[in-house]
Structures are given as structure tokens and as C-alpha cells.
Amino acid sequence: MTVTDALRRATRAELSGLPVEVAPRLLGAELRTFIGPAEVRLRLTEVEAYHGHGTGILPDPGSHARMGRTARNATMWGEPGHLYVYLSHGIHSCVNVVCGPDGQAGGVLLRAGEVVLGADAAATRRGAALPLTRIALRDLARGPGRFGQASGLRHPLHDGIDAISGAERHGARAGLWLREEPVPEVATGPRVGVAGLAGTDAFPWRFWIAGDPTVSAFRWGRGAQAESALGAEGVGLLPC
Numbered sequence: 001m002t003v004t005d006a007l008r009r010a011t012r013a014e015l016s017g018l019p020v021e022v023a024p025r026l027l028g029a030e031l032r033t034f035i036g037p038a039e040v041r042l043r044l045t046e047v048e049a050y051h052g053h054g055t056g057i058l059p060d061p062g063s064h065a066r067m068g069r070t071a072r073n074a075t076m077w078g079e080p081g082h083l084y085v086y087l088s089h090g091i092h093s094c095v096n097v098v099c100g101p102d103g104q105a106g107g108v109l110l111r112a113g114e115v116v117l118g119a120d121a122a123a124t125r126r127g128a129a130l131p132l133t134r135i136a137l138r139d140l141a142r143g144p145g146r147f148g149q150a151s152g153l154r155h156p157l158h159d160g161i162d163a164i165s166g167a168e169r170h171g172a173r174a175g176l177w178l179r180e181e182p183v184p185e186v187a188t189g190p191r192v193g194v195a196g197l198a199g200t201d202a203f204p205w206r207f208w209i210a211g212d213p214t215v216s217a218f219r220w221g222r223g224a225q226a227e228s229a230l231g232a233e234g235v236g237l238l239p240c
Contacts, residue, residue, distance in 0.1 A: 015080035019049035019106040040118035046208040052105020062198025065105035081164035092145030122150035185210040199224030
């Protein structure tokens with residue numbers, strides 16, 4: 001491991017900024033999960049920022065917390081460093097790192113990663129055949145649903161688990177480890193599959209490691225491509 005690749009435990013202070021500011025710093029970090037005897041380490045290669053109601057200067061119509069606090073999004077309003085684990089399409093558990101001050105909603109969706117430790121455990125959770133091929137290994141955590149499966153974190157059991165203290169929650173522990181230095185090649189663009197304006201260039205809040213093979217494929221959300229073609233006049237952007 002070189003100096004630039006060195007990792008250290010994340011602190012709440014480092015996650016207290018706006019999600020759009022924190023998101024690129026999570027690239028190259030590791031989410032480490034411990035469930036039973038199995039440890040899985042996922043190097044983060046693709047993330048998306050989401051702001052809640054009243055967070056930042058630009059309302060985010062793509063956020064689960066865009067209308068305020070609900071039972072579903074309550075974790076997003078808590079202290080930074082907890083993980084918001086929600087159910088997507090009634091099937092997939094997706095993992096977000098809560099960012100921003102306590103009481104101000106925000107999160108960073110962990111869209112894709114590389115399994116750097118515990119590939120067999122991740123493959124078993126994904127139902128992938130062993131031994132893994134090179135392509136199967138690449139795809140283990142490629143996309144938010146696969147990432148959630150590989151991590152072993154499940155909604156609703158692990159929603160709210162603390163990745164800073166590492167406290168156990170329903171048989172699981174999680175830890176977030178940041179790079180000492182940011183990754184050098186960060187790409188940014190519209191979020192994947194988000195409908196309408198929230199999925200256009202007006203919200204270039206998806207960040208990924210340029211050229212990394214584990215990054216998921218881009219697709220437009222419902223109506224987003226048409227909105228993008230029309231342009232988003234008068235929409236301000238937050239600094240990234």
C-alpha cells in the first residue's frame with residue numbers, strides 16, 4: 001500500500017458537510033461489514049449525493065427526503081456516519097452514508113464498488129457461482145442493489161447502523177474507512193435512473209472513479225433525457 005492509498009477510520013466531522021461536497025471524498029474509501037464470521041470490504045467506486053428538504057440552496061426533487069421527515073427516511077435526518085438502508089422496488093436493500101449536520105437530511109448512495117476482501121462471502125450473498133470468473137468478480141457490487149447484497153446489510157434490520165462507532169445492530173457491524181488523499185481521477189454527471197429534472201445535468205451529483213470497471217452503466221430516468229435536452233435555465237448548481 002502506498003501513502004496515497006492509505007486508509008483511516010472516518011469521523012463524523014468529515015461527513016458533516018453537504019452530501020454533494022462529501023460524496024467525491026468517499027471514492028476510494030472502503031465500507032467494511034462484519035456479519036457473523038464474514039468480513040467483506042468494498043472499495044467505493046461510484047456514489048450519488050442526495051439532499052433533503054431544506055438542505056443546501058437547491059431543492060433536490062430526487063431525494064427521499066424532499067418532502068420532509070417520514071418513517072422511511074428518518075435515518076437521513078440523524079447524525080452523520082450512520083447508514084440509511086432502504087428497500088428499492090420492494091426487492092433490493094440499498095446503502096447510503098448519512099451526511100450533514102444532525103437534523104438536516106442528506107445522504108450519499110453507494111452505487112458501486114470493488115470487493116477487495118471477502119469475495120466468497122459476497123458471492124454467496126449474491127447467489128454467484130464459485131469459483132468466480134474475472135467478470136463475475138467485477139460485477140459483484142456493480143450497482144446499488146448488488147452493492148447492498150454484497151455488503152450483507154438488509155432493510156429494515158440494519159437501517160441506521162453506525163459506521164463510525166462500529167456498534168453492532170442485529171448481528172452486523174459496519175465501518176467506513178477514508179483515503180488519506182482523494183482519488184486523482186473523479187468524473188461527475190447526472191444521477192442514474194432518476195426521473196425528471198433531478199436526473200439531468202442540473203444535478204451532476206453522481207461521482208465515479210474514471211475508468212474503473214466496477215462503475216455501473218448510465219441510464220436516463222423517466223423524462224430526464226427530455227428535460228436535459230430542453231436545458232435547465234435558471235437552475236443554480238452547488239459547488240462540487
